[in-house]
Each structure stands twice: as structure tokens, then as C-alpha cells.
Amino acid sequence: MNEIDIQRRGFLKTTLGAAAVAVAPGMLLFQVAHGKSEGVSSKVRWGMLIDTTQCKEGCNDCVTACNRENGLSGETKATDSQWIRKIEIKDVSNGRELSLPMMCQHCEHPPCVDVCPTAASFKRADGIVLVDKHRCIGCRYCMMACPYKARSFVHEPLTDQNPDVPRGKGTVESCTLCVHRIDQGLKPACSEACPNKAIVFGDLNDANSEIAQKLRSVASTQVRAELGLNTGIRYQGL
């Protein structure tokens, strides 16, 4: 390597270094001045563990709490929104019966997000699958794609929504994991309402959280695990 090359290399190094030193504090100050953090973090993954052995047949408290929190009518006609529903299942070979709540499973690889033509259906960094209703055009592809039948379409004009839960005609909606409550540091309404504490809510990624510890110690299942969606909602005793 001749001397000019070496000099040139040295010159470039110092210039780039000086540029970085000059620009970095400015970028930092810009972020400070705008007061914006990065938003929700992917270090967290919200999920729930539902203990079906503690879920009582005929008890509807989680559904009622969800309806009240999110301003749903509570009706179950074909055109009414249901974000969470209680289902009764029976193993016909031995007659074992179970009752459990079913809702959006907040998949890691959500099919509803894959099919959305307007990118309205999306997964937030902390694992919550949501509909951005500012973008939703009401095509209902996501309702077709969801293996859990978790989504509903709003058919009629609505009034008197919860100010924290905007809902409107012509858009698809589903369980938001009570995202407005999570952002305030609260638990989802269903989890809080369960009289038997059958719904444990928490951060799946935090090894010390109640839900992670419970997942380590008991056998749990993902509904339709064969689809490889890695759901955020897990069931115990299924």
C-alpha cells in the first residue's frame, strides 16, 4: 500500500469520526426534545393462561365484563359483535365435558395480518393483535382467515361507545386484550372479573412473571397448535 492510500485512509477515518461525534448529540437532543420513546417494546409479550379446570360451566362473568368494558351489546345474533364467548366441549369417547372462554388467541404469526389488504390488521410489538380501524375497509378477509372465529364485523351504526374503545360501523373488531387497560398498567377486564382466577394474564417473556412460572410448572396447550401460530393465549387442562 503506498503512502497516499494510507494518508487517505487516515483522513477518512478522522472525518467520519468527527462527523459521528458532531451528529450524535443532535440526534439524541432531537429525541429528547420530541419526548418520544420507542413505544411498546418487543421484549414484552402479553399472553394469558386459562385454567379450564377452574372455569365453571354456566359462568359468564368474563363475557359480561368484556361486554361492559368494551361497550358491546351482549347480544349473540349473527350480526352482533362477540369478542369473547364461552364454549362447552365434550369428548364423545368418554363423556368428559369442559367449559372454556374462546377469543382472539393473539398469535405470533397471525393469519389475519397476513391476509389484510390494507395492513389494518397488525400485531403490536408487544404481541397484541389489533385492527387499525382508521385503515380497515371492512372486507372481512381476516374473519375468513382466523382459525378461531374470533373476529366480528360491525353491521350497524353505533353510538355511546366507551371513550377508550372506539368502535364503528364497517370495520372488523376482536379482543384487543384490553389494550387501553394494559397501556394504563391494568389487567384485561375478563382476567379481573373471573371469580375463580382462572385467567392469568402476564408477560410470557418475563421468566419471573406469574404466567411464565405457571407455564413452566403445568402442562398447557395451544388451541390448534398444529397450525404453528404460537398463540399468546394458552389453555391448561384441555
Add this chain to the structure above:
Amino acid sequence: MKKLFFSLLLCLCLPAWAAEAPKLDIGKGGQCVEDAQWMRKNHMHLLKHGRDDAVRKGLRDDKHSLKNCIECHASTKDDSAIARDDSFCVSCHRYEAVKIDCFECHSGKRKSAWLQRNAK
């Protein structure tokens, strides 16, 4: 000639002067989160950029949120920013003939009023 010119000018100016500015019920009012004149011009940008941050990143800017607008500007009579012709959002938007879609999904009422009605 001069007289004619001035009367013509007066005729042209009159309608502008006669058209009444909208009278609005500003609710609680008080000190706005930004300068009032700036807000008249730019509130829509705050709401539009803020909504994507709030929905997609969970960055809820409580100060510049629609909910906070309504908290101050909903009428003290009916707790709503959209219920009547002179409600805060309605009166200006009707005057300017700008249709807003916000309230097809969002509530135009104070959270406290909603909680009162939907108490257990």
C-alpha cells in the same frame, strides 16, 4: 364615478361582514394545550399523526389526544362536543363545511359521563 366604485366595494364587503362567525360552546375551556390560534389551524395534524402512534406503537400522547380535547371542550350542559349545533366540534365544522368522520367510531362525550351511565 368614485361614488359608484365605493358603493360597489361596500356591496362586495357587506356579505363577508354580515356572515356571522360561529358561536361555540367551548365547554370548560381555559388554557388550551397549545396556543389557541395555532390549534385552530393545526389540530387536525395532531390528531392524524397522533392516532397512528397511539394505535400502532402504544404511544398515547395524553395531552394531544382526542379524549383530552373532549375532556375540556365537551359542553358542561350535556358532556358532549358533538350533540348540538353549537357544540364545540360541530359549530366550526358546519360553518367551514368540513365533514368529520372521527365520531362515527369515537365517542364525543366525556369519559366521566360515560362511566356514570355505565356504572355497574
